[in-house]
Amino acid sequence: MNPSQCFHCGNEIVKKDEILFDDRHFCCNGCKTVYEIFSQNDLSCYYDFQAAPGATPPDIKGKYDFLANEEIVTKLLDFQESATAIVSLYIPHIHCSSCIWILENLQRLQPGIIASQVNFPNKKVRITYHPEKTNLKEIVGLLCAIGYEPYISLENYTEGKKKVDRTLIYKLGVAFFCFGNIMLLSFPEYFEVGEFWIEQYKGFFRWLIFALSLPAFVYSASGYYVAAWKSMKQGLLNIEIPIALGIVVMFIRSTVDIAFDYGQGFFDSMCGLIFFMLLGKLFQQKTYDFLSFERDYKSYFPIAITKVLPDGSEEAVQVYDIKKGDRLLIRNQELIPVDGILISEKASVDYSFVTGEAVPIEKKSGDKIFAGGKQLGKVIEMEVLFSVSQSYLTQLWSNDVFQKRVAQKHKSITDKISHYFTPALLLLSVVAFIYWIFIDVSTAFNVFTAILIVACPCALALTAPFTLGNVLRIMGNRKLYLKNAIVIEQLAKVDTIVFDKTGTITTNKKTAITYEGEALNEFELRLLKNALRGSNHPLSRRLYDFIPPQEKQEVKHFEEVIGKGVFAELEAGTVKLGSSQFLQHMSENTHKKTKVHVEISGVYKGSYVFNNQYRQGLEQLFEALAKKYQLVVLSGDNDGERRILEKMLPTGTQLVFNQKPEQKLAYIDALQQQGKNVMMIGDGLNDAGALAQSNVGISISENVNVFSPACDGILDASQFHKIAFFLKYSKNAMLTIYMSFGLSLLYNVVGLSYAVTGNLLPIVAAIIMPLSTITIVSFVTVMSNLFAAKK
CATH class of the missing domain: 3.30.70.100 (Alpha-Beta Plaits)
Incomplete structure (x- = not known):
């Protein structure tokens, strides 16, 4: 490195302040101290990524x-x-x-x-x-x-205010001022007016134009020079190199023209070029900001939380309707959506979503509990301190700990094209320049600059992120909330769909429940209702709503064994409910229906029988999916409803029953070993492992706040019948990307053919470049909206 530059920050060293340490030159004690800290902690490879990457402390x-x-x-x-x-x-x-x-x-x-x-x-x-x-x-x-x-x-x-960087706006303003005034001063030369006073002051006006071009050349275009220089220092060839080269060539050529009185130069084209490129950059930045805004503030999870009303009754409300001072009820395995104060006597909270540590933290009444924790054990009540930060929930959901490591094909396409694009572009511009220099010097410089500008792959780079961003927004409006853009690509590759049964293809709303066994008295119903209050299992929620309102009692101990049942200890007795194996009561299930067995204070009472109501449109959905996908129903229940499902669902649908959570995971793993791309659709509670294992995991949400960061998307239960549409739409989204790639490449081919033949001026190329970006963005927006409109 140049010894006159600081090894740490790259600033010029004033001789009297120079510090020599470890055979390296530093501009101040601060930079030397930073270097010492990194060296002592074996972090000196910080300087291997880029020369002088630091800042003066x-x-x-x-x-x-x-x-x-x-x-x-x-x-x-x-x-x-x-x-x-x-x-x-x-x-x-x-x-x-x-x-x-x-x-x-x-x-x-x-x-x-x-x-x-x-x-x-x-x-x-x-x-x-x-x-x-x-x-x-x-x-x-x-x-x-x-x-x-x-x-x-x-x-x-x-207040959530952000520091706004207006540098790009200032640069754009300076470029526009320079461009406008230079155009105004150039009118006499454009129209070749030969008046005496114009001829007399021609030299003055030309040097005035030169002076006006300097702010645009030095300040407005500085970002391109910096990016190009950093790229070359790292041995890379990014797209800023040809752009910076084109600007510098035009400036030198124009200065030579004026100095030797060859003509007025191309300062108007140069400033116009800088202005239109910055305009394109601003458009691109606003596009990304728009997508970011849509993602942070519009992608509300369709999860609900139970609010305790002043009269003691309970109401399910959307998370973003929660306000400071509200009283919330949090059940076992539910996400705590906001910061608050614990009202209940004690609670056990798992903060693994936030910290990665799965050790539960014990809390007592009056303690502060934070958003993102998961309640374990008996039901608790809390008072809200702040309203929901939706972006914080998005951050938890998108935590790297829960990301599936999948290849991003659309990125690799862009990267591959960019990798070969810049060297090919530089080679083409040099060859064209050498060809034209022997024919017409002026045209040679125009051709060289126009090629460098017109082939800018900004539109190419914007294609995939903007298409997928727009598709994310549209899917969010249709109540399918995806974790990120990669999930769309994964959806397009799916060939096998696995459905959970309870709470997924069955609905919580219309189930007919009957009771078989010894009649329960008022006291026993009260115990049962209070025991069910803390459970989040779909059957528990349905049974809780089915039992008439009862006086609330405190639950001393609560335990929910996933996939098996619930045990609760109250002041007046114990309640155990779930499968016959969990209760160790081997009653013969002659009709093989879905049953929840009940045991109170050690005495078996009977069972609640659920006549499941399947979701509206289930048969039509499976008929549509069966044409293109392998379908599986994977259930933890017994096979009592096999015959009903065999009649309802298409021939070839695999029905697998009596599956524990770990067996569901193993089943999906086995499918993947066969080379299948599997989408799992479950309720997010018993299916967390299977959702995480699958290529795409979609959690169905039906007014239950069971938040599973392992899933890739949350589907509002009311949109269940649209699953086939979402899968088709994801395929069309990828088709849109390939079509827009083709359109962008076609634009480059046509633009380059005009530039190489000398029929394209640099200023026209500069105008076309942002227009191409607008064209691509408009194309993908129109196409993705058209595909969304298809039934």
């Missing part, structure tokens, strides 16, 4: 002393428990792979930091740390010491 001297105040820190934290705290910090300096690498290795620099995760597009780092071993003030001090000072403002955290 700021002098903070007491700036963050306010972080010693616990009340302030509590407002900044996302999550806080005795052994774990999580904070998200906005760090403006994040700009390259070196930044990501060092910020995701903070645990090696400071004891007490457990993990850190960078969100590169938002320039945020999410740090998990042990509050007894370190604190937020020390962490912020460390970040400042290594040149990554966070931007902390309590206003940002309390």
Whole structure:
């Protein structure tokens, strides 16, 4: 590296301030200290990703002393428990792979930091740390010491305001000012007006045009030079290189024209080029911002929570209707959707969704409980402190811990094209320039610049993300909420669909329930109703609604064995209900119907028989799916309804009964071993393992707040009959991507053919480039909306 540049930050070194350490040159003690910290902690490969990636550490001297105040820190934290705290910090300096690498290795620099995760597009780092071993003030001090000072403002955290970067707007404004004035001053030359005063002042006007072009050339286009330079330093060829080269060539050529009086140059074209490219960039940025907004604020999970009304009655409400001061009822395995205060005597909360640690944390009345925890055991009540942060739930759902490692084919297509695109483009422009230089010098420069500009693959790069983003939005409007864009591609590959039975192809709403056995008295019904209050199983919820309202009683102990049944201990006795095996009561099930057996205080009473009502449109859905997919019904119940299902469902549908949760998972794994792409559709409670194992896991939601981060999508139960549409739509989405790739490549071929033959001016190329992006975005929007409109 150049010894006149700082090894850490790359800034020019003032000779009197130069520090030599370890045979390397530094501009100040701060940069030298950062280098020492990295070297001592075996992190010096930070400098291998990029030359001089760091920033000069700021002098903070007491700036963050306010972080010693616990009340302030509590407002900044996302999550806080005795052994774990999580904070998200906005760090403006994040700009390259070196930044990501060092910020995701903070645990090696400071004891007490457990993990850190960078969100590169938002320039945020999410740090998990042990509050007894370190604190937020020390962490912020460390970040400042290594040149990554966070931007902390309590206003940002309390009101959700974001610091807006208007640099692109300013650059666009400067480019427009320069472009407009240069065009105005160039009119006499355009129309070849030969008046005496124009001829006399021609030289003055040309140099004035030169001066006006400088702000656009130096400031407005600076982003292209920086990106091109960084790319070349890393030995890569990105698309900014031909763009930067085209601008520089036009500027040098135009300056030579004016200096030697060959003509007025191409400053108008150059400034127009910069303006239209920045306009295209702004359009692209707004497109991504729009998709991000849609994702964060419109993709509400169709999950509900039970609200306790002032009269003591219970009501299921959507999560985003929860307000501060509301009283909520949280059952076993339910997600706690908001921060709140525990009202019940005690609770056991599993925060593995947030921290990755599956050890439950015990809470007592009056303690604060955080959003994202999962209630274990008996039912609890809590008071809401804040309304639901939907983006926080999205963040939990999208946590890397629960991501399935799948290849992103559409990305690899874009990457492959880009990889060969730039070298091919540079080669073509050089060959065309050499060809034309022997024919017409002026045309040679025009051809060279026009090729570099017209073939910009911005439209190519925008095709996949915009198509999939729009499809995500449309599916969200149709009440299928997908985790991310990759799921759409996975849906398009599915060839086998596995359905759970209870709560998935059967509905909770219309089930006829009858009781067989010794009649239950009022006291026993009260015990049973209170025992069922804490369970989230579809059969439990139906039975709870079926039993008449009873006086509430406290449950001392509650245990729910997934796939088997429930045990509850109350003041007046115990209740055990579930399968006959769980109760160890081997009654003969002659009709082989779905039954829930009941045992009260050790005495077997009888069973509730469920005559399942299947979802509306089930037969038509299976008929449509059977034409293209292998279908399986996988159930934990007995095979009492085999004959009914065989009559209802198409020939060839596999029916598999008496499956425990682990057997469901193994069944799907066996299908995958045969090379099948499996989609599992379940209720999210007993099927969590199977949903995680499948290529695509869809959880059906029917006013039950069972949140499964293992699933890839949540489908509102009312849209169950549209599953065939969603699968077809995902295939059409991928078709749209391939069509738009073809359209983009066709545009490039046509544009290049005009550019190579000298029939395309650089300014026209600059106008066409953002227009091509608008064309592609319009095309994918229209196509995805047309496919969505098809029945």
